[in-house]
Amino acid sequence: MTSLPYVLLIGCTGSSDSGDTGRTQPDPDPVCIEDTDCQPYEFCNDGGFCESGDNDNDKEGAIGILWETPEHAWLNDAEDADWYTFSSQGGEWARLQTVCEDSDTRIDLYSPSGKLHAGEDNHPIGTVSSLDTVLMAYLSEPGDWLIQVSAGPEHSGAAKYDLELLPFETVAVEEDSMDEPSQDLTLNDNNVDNFGVVLEEDGDSDWFRFSVTPGAAMYIVGSADSRDTDLSPVVEMMLPDGTPLFYKESPTPLNRGVHFRIEASEVLLKVSDANGKGGANAWTTLHSYAVSWYEDDQVEEEPNDSSGEETALPVTMDQDDEGRDRGTSRGLGVLDYDGDVDRFSVNIIDGNYLYINGTADAYGSLLSDSAVRILDDQGNVIAEGEVDTEQDLFADVAYVGPLVAGTYTIEVSAISSAGGPGSYYRFTAFQKNFDE
Numbered sequence: 001m002t003s004l005p006y007v008l009l010i011g012c013t014g015s016s017d018s019g020d021t022g023r024t025q026p027d028p029d030p031v032c033i034e035d036t037d038c039q040p041y042e043f044c045n046d047g048g049f050c051e052s053g054d055n056d057n058d059k060e061g062a063i064g065i066l067w068e069t070p071e072h073a074w075l076n077d078a079e080d081a082d083w084y085t086f087s088s089q090g091g092e093w094a095r096l097q098t099v100c101e102d103s104d105t106r107i108d109l110y111s112p113s114g115k116l117h118a119g120e121d122n123h124p125i126g127t128v129s130s131l132d133t134v135l136m137a138y139l140s141e142p143g144d145w146l147i148q149v150s151a152g153p154e155h156s157g158a159a160k161y162d163l164e165l166l167p168f169e170t171v172a173v174e175e176d177s178m179d180e181p182s183q184d185l186t187l188n189d190n191n192v193d194n195f196g197v198v199l200e201e202d203g204d205s206d207w208f209r210f211s212v213t214p215g216a217a218m219y220i221v222g223s224a225d226s227r228d229t230d231l232s233p234v235v236e237m238m239l240p241d242g243t244p245l246f247y248k249e250s251p252t253p254l255n256r257g258v259h260f261r262i263e264a265s266e267v268l269l270k271v272s273d274a275n276g277k278g279g280a281n282a283w284t285t286l287h288s289y290a291v292s293w294y295e296d297d298q299v300e301e302e303p304n305d306s307s308g309e310e311t312a313l314p315v316t317m318d319q320d321d322e323g324r325d326r327g328t329s330r331g332l333g334v335l336d337y338d339g340d341v342d343r344f345s346v347n348i349i350d351g352n353y354l355y356i357n358g359t360a361d362a363y364g365s366l367l368s369d370s371a372v373r374i375l376d377d378q379g380n381v382i383a384e385g386e387v388d389t390e391q392d393l394f395a396d397v398a399y400v401g402p403l404v405a406g407t408y409t410i411e412v413s414a415i416s417s418a419g420g421p422g423s424y425y426r427f428t429a430f431q432k433n434f435d436e
Contacts (some may be wrong), residue, residue, distance in 0.1 A: 059083050059110075059146055067165050073149070075103050076158040081150040086165055090142030091280075093168035093196050096135045103159030104152035107135045111228070112143030119226035121152050125192060125219075125287050126253060132161070136168050138198055138283035171196035172206035178242070178268060181207040185288070187218055192289045197271045199231060199278035208269045212262050216290045220248060220257035220269070220364070223285060231282040232274040237267050237364070237422075245422045248364035249274055251286070257364040260332055260426050261299065297426065300333035300342045307379060310345035310409055313429065320432060327352070327431040333412060335367060337419040344410040344429075351433045353401030356385065356410060358427030362392030366422035367414060370395050375409040382408075394425060402435065 030048025032038050038050035045051045062083035065071050073082055088094070098105040108119040120135035133152070139145065149163055170193070176182040185193045187210050197206045212218065220235050235257055237246035245267060248257030273282060300311045313329035320326045327349065333342045348354060354374060360367040372385030372395040382403075385395025410429060417423055 059085075059148075062146060065147075065163070065165055067167065069165075071163040072160065073163065074158060074160050075105065075149070075151050078151045081148055084147040084149070084163065085144050086147070087144055088139040088142060090139060092139050093171050094137055094139055095164075095166040095168040096133075096137075096147060097164050097166070098132045098149060098161045099164070100132050100159060100161035103132070103161055105133050105161055106150045106152045107133050108148045108150070108226070109135060109137055110146040110148070111139075112141050112145060115228055116226055117145075117228045118223075120223065121225065123192070123287075124194075124223040124225070124253065124285065125221050125289065136194055136196060136285045138171075138196060140280045140283065168194075168196060170194060172198060172208070172271075174200065176207045178207055178270070181209040181268065184209050184211070186211045187213070187216060187288060187290045189213075189216070189290045192287055194285060194287050196285050197231070197233070197283060198280075199271075199273055199282040200280070201278040203276055204278045204282075205270050205272040208271075210267050210269065210288065212265055212267055213290070214263055214265055216262055218259050218262055218267075219289050219291065220246075220251050221253055221287045221289075222251045224252045224254060227284065229281060229283050230277060230279055231284050232277075233284050233286070234272050234274050235286065235364075236270045236272075238270070239264055239421070240266055240268060243421060244366060246364040247366060247422075251364075259364065260297075260424055261334070263421065297330040297332040298344070300331065300344065302336065304343045305341045306343070307409075310343040313344050313346045313410075315347060315431070324432050324434075329429040329431075330427070331410070331429070332426050333424070334421060335412070335414050335417070335419045335423040335425075336421070340419045341411060341413045344412075345407050346410060346429055346431075348403050348406060348408050348431055349433070350405035351402045351435060352431040353399040353434055354383075354397070354403060354408065355399040355430045356397035356427055357430070358394040358396060358412075358425055359392050360394045360423075360425040362394075365424050366420070367417050367425055368393050369415040369417050370425060371413045371415050372397055372427075373411045374400060375411060376403075377406045377408070379409075394427070399434075402433070 032044035032050050035043045042050040062085040065084045065086050096107050106121040109117045111117045118137040120133055123134045172182040235248045238244050246259050251257040298313050303309050304311045315327040315329050317327050329346050331344050373381050374383040376382050383397050383400040385397045387393050387395050
C-alpha cells in the first residue's frame with residue numbers, strides 16, 4: 001500500500017555535545033499491540049510499531065467481519081487489495097457493498113472451497129450515485145467465505161472506504177407460482193429493484209409481480225461480471241392473464257431486456273433455466289428499473305394501417321460527425337394483432353437520403369420477423385428492409401436516395417409473428433445529404 005504522509009522518528013547514534021561517542025540511544029519502546037492502536041492507514045508490525053500500509057494483503061491475513069457491521073479501511077494505491085472473511089450457514093443470500101467518496105473499488109467473493117463465486121465492479125446495472133460497488137450473491141455452501149476488496153480501474157492515490165456485509169432478502173421463496181409470486185415489487189422511475197433467484201430442482205421456475213405505471217419502459221438486467229453458477233436464465237414477462245410481453249435469455253448490461261412501453265398496471269416475471277436445469281448452485285441476481293426517456297419517441301396511434309392514417313414523425317435537425325445537416329426521427333410501436341400494419345409519415349428534405357435502423361427481438365420483443373418498407377407520396381414502394389442476423393431480426397433499410405422533397409411513409413408489419421402487446425419495436429429514421 002502507498003501510505004499517507006507520516007514521520008518516523010529515529011534516535012541518534014551519538015551526541016556531539018557530550019563528546020562521548022561510545023554512548024547509544026536505547027531502543028524505543030513498542031507503541032502498539034493491535035492495528036487499532038495505529039492510524040487507519042497503518043498497521044502494527046511484529047516489532048510493536050505502527051507501519052504505513054496493512055497486513056491484510058493476502059487471504060492468510062484476512063480480517064474477520066460481522067454481518068451488518070461496517071468495516072472501515074483504506075486502499076492506498078492501484079496495487080492494494082484487502083482480504084476479509086465471514087461465516088455462513090449456507091443456503092442464504094448476501095449483499096456486499098462499498099461506500100467511498102474518493103476511491104474506486106472492486107469486490108470479489110470466494111467460496112469456502114476456494115472458487116471465485118462472484119465479482120463486481122460498480123453495480124450490475126452500472127454506476128449508481130450513493131454506492132461504489134454492490135455485489136449480491138447466493139451463498140450455496142456452509143463455511144468461511146472470503147472477500148477481496150481491490151482497487152478498481154479508476155482508483156488513484158490513498159482513499160478510505162466502508163465495506164458492509166448485509167442480508168439480501170428480495171429473493172424467490174418456494175413454493176411460488178403464477179398465482180402466488182414470491183415478491184411484490186413496484187417499478188419506479190430511476191429506482192432499481194434487485195431480486196435473487198435459486199432454481200432448486202430441475203424444471204423449477206420463480207415468479208415476481210411488478211406494479212407498473214402504464215406507458216413505462218421496463219429494463220431487465222443481469223450482471224456482466226463473474227458468477228459461479230449453473231443457471232442459464234430465461235426471463236419472461238407477461239400480463240396477469242398469461243398474455244406474453246417479453247422473452248429474454250441471459251440478460252446483462254450489454255444484452256439488456258427492455259419492453260419499451262408497457263400498457264398495463266401490473267406484470268409478472270417468470271425466471272427459468274434455458275435447459276430446464278436446477279440445483280443448489282442454479283442461482284442469479286436480476287435488476288429491473290424504469291426509464292421515461294422513450295417519451296420523446298413518437299408512439300404510433302391506431303388506426304394507422306392505411307394511407308391517410310399515418311402517424312406523423314417529427315424531425316429534429318443537428319449535424320453528424322462530418323458536419324453534414326442531419327434529420328432524426330424516432331418511432332415506437334406495437335403490432336397489436338395478427339395482420340396489423342403500422343404506418344408512419346416523415347417529411348424529407350430535397351436531396352436527402354433516408355435510412356431506417358430499428359430493434360425488436362434483441363431486447364426481448366416477440367416480433368422476430370418484421371417487414372419494413374418505404375413508400376413515396378404516390379404509394380410506390382421505393383425500398384425494403386433487410387435483416388442483419390448478427391444484430392437482431394428487425395429489417396433495417398439502408399440509405400435510399402437522393403429523394404425529392406415530400407412526405408414518405410415508413411411501414412412496419414410482421415411476416416408470420418403473432419401480433420399482441422409483446423410484438424413491440426423501436427426505430428430511428430435518419431436523413432441527410434451525402435452530395436453536399
